[in-house]
Amino acid sequence: MRKRELIFRDDDIYLTKSICSPDRYYYNFEKFKKVHHLLKGYRHSLAIIASEIDNYPLLTEFLLQNKNDFDFQIHGWNHDDYTELDNPYSEIKKAKDKIEKTFGVECTIFYAPYNHRNDKLRKACQKLKLELNEKFVSPEQFLEGKMAKTLYFHYWSDSQVDNLKKIL
């Protein structure tokens, strides 16, 4: 597979609050900007947690300023296990509407949190005309020779970004 055809799925965008204290947000923002630079010319697909969007206006402003460099997709309203929700459809719809309205885009992919998937979730995605991403590898797996069109990683993980550099 040619590298330019790969989808670089950057997980947990806007989820900084849950992975570190709020004051580390700016530290992570710098890391995100480095990855943005690194992935210029590639398909940098953002897996967004929509409920957090309003908490980080600086990030939103940055994404809007560089809108053409990104592919805006859905990782959920909250970072829940969507196979355990009573109504995954309504949560995904809420996230889709928020992301589309904020960035003026149309979302086409749902990246399931924890990569947990089941038939109920598949049906909810179908109803929303969203592709549920089911085939993916991490940069580590990719370097071991495993292949998939979608490479998922986390911009705040230094080791994953180092591995990305080896792939690009």
Ligand SMILES: [Zn+2]
């Ligand atoms: Zn995630």
